[in-house]
Amino acid sequence: MIDLKLNRVYKKYALRSDANVPKRWYRGLRRRSSEVWALQDVNFEVQQGAAVGIVGHNGAGKTTILKLLSGITSPTQGEITIRGRLAALIEVGSGFHPELTGRENIYLHGAMLGMRRSEITRKLDSIVEFSGVEKYIDEPVKRYSSGMYVRLGFSVAAHLEPDIVLLDEVLAVGDLAFQAKCLDRISALRKNGATIVFISHDLASIYRVCDRALLLDRGRLLMDDTPRAVVDAYQKMTFADRGTMMERELDVERPAQCIGISFSGAGLHHPIRTGYPMIARFAYHAAMPLRDAIFRISIYWPSGYLCAQLTSEASRPGLTIERGEGEITFECPLLPIQPGLYRVDLVIESEGRELDSRERCATLCVEPGRPAMGDFYIEHMCSIRRDIPHTNCTSANQS
């Protein structure tokens, strides 16, 4: 069964919603194109139970799609078909009234989401417990912290028992424990056959939640594929123009400076691939001799979380560096990280002091190598033995 269908959907926004009529007419006479197409000819279908992620730059039309699906606005052309009860978690808590208590807001917000009062009363305890704001439930929400606000909002929406869930960056808020709860709730909804449409700049959570992804660019649907293929294409689109280290003037006043970084496979022009060797060359300039020097390369996930670090400290603690330029070579016999584009930080330290750091100054592009699912490729072997009684195998497993 198809839960969502967008059929040749177009959405136009007027750029100036200047309500001053004479002024608008005057401008309209001078220049006609004061409108922008937020979506152009977007077609896709979502099967029941699927989880679809939408990625794209700001202004690509992601939020417009969610607004159309949730009924907040309607398409300029085309048709959207929705089968079932839909819950939009777009900026949850925006329907709250600051003067009302948490409890009153649960009723207000729940009713706005289309719940009956009896249904809310039945689920009230569960909603309050999930939000974790039991103690403050009879306080006006204007005294809540922003985290409590969002938690309560998500909690109400999560109890809607929707057939279709729209998520927009909701996981970016709240602490780690709450994020984990939200992800669990989303998985529980999926298990029960709910369809999910998910928008996030956190590409890692697109991997985690979705089994299909769409790539939008300037209102057009560019790609409809697996999350990995779409995220890779999106990253290539994003970083294509910034593949090398960003230029910076050499500053002779600085005691030490990072001046370059390059990555390669086993040979200089070999590609970098998962499960194969990698070599990183870190070029520096030292204006004076450095004692206890540490050179560090930090590799970040697209989401901005630290993925791994290469540091000279691990193999060469207490490194002493002469004055002048040089290059530190890091050799990884086996690169365990997944294919994709990573951002790189460089740091030089000496005697516990940071002398220079370059943040997100380069990209590391890892191409597919050995097959691996999950976050890392773990080096492993397997061997086959035959003619062993089956019981042996299970007892070995259990011990």
Place this chain on the structure above:
Amino acid sequence: MAVTSAAAEAVGVVWDQAAPLEKSKPRRVRVIGPAAFSFGTVFAGLRSLIQYSDLLYVLSVFRLSVRYKQSVLGWAWAALQPLALMGIYTFVFARVTRVNTGGTPYSLFVFAGLLPWIFFSSSITNAVHGMVAYPSLLTKMYFPREIIPLSYLTAGVADFLIASLILAGLLAYYHVAVTWNLFYVIPILFILGAFAAAVGLFFSAVHVRFRDIGLALPFVLQVWMFATPVVYSLQSVPARFRKLYLLDPIAIAIDNFRGAVLYGRAPDARMLAVAAGEMILAVTFAYAFFKSSEATMADVV
């Protein structure tokens, strides 16, 4: 439940224990297309309005509880406004100049007119301004938008009922005999309320786009009030103008409301039918208009 992360365990919630999700309900299929003005939207709109009837209730209660929060006199304000106006009009029209009221004390006469008028005008004013008071409601959430103006209307009904207690007190004080014809106020007020809904829906939909409505509304209502027999009686209007008055359903409603309450007069059936007909036309048109402009309110608010 397979996915139970360490963090979720740390806070002691495991989703297994949550209420099982209801399954295999019949699903409603909705098709969203470009906005268009059509009377067909009226029926679809009413159906979804019934689905959201609990929101209308919650929002109306909420209007009342928020309105009088942090005010010392609280609910008394619902009665104070008509009382104050009664005072000033009584001074002007009973002391400065004379109005023919058919023997009824002017203060009672004018109060019986002000009561439905204030219900009508304040419902419209609140609906129009309330529509844009919380833009995030329009841009971040979906529910049938007419619930916002309508919730101000139902809150206005509550204010009307409170002020009615004062009217009942005045009737008792002046020993006005109440007859069974008092029950005619029910259809009269229904017409008045529905017309207020129509005007409120129409103006609030336009106001989202053009804030001129909010600026024009105070004097439009002021002019409308003096063009309606609120502070004077319909009988004192010269006969050649009286026909024009009978085109205005508000004039019919207010004059007949006063007639039923103060004089125990049954309304003229033909007049009431005309008003009811106008009301049905106005409500249908205003609702269809509102529904057609609802679709893009989030884009222009």
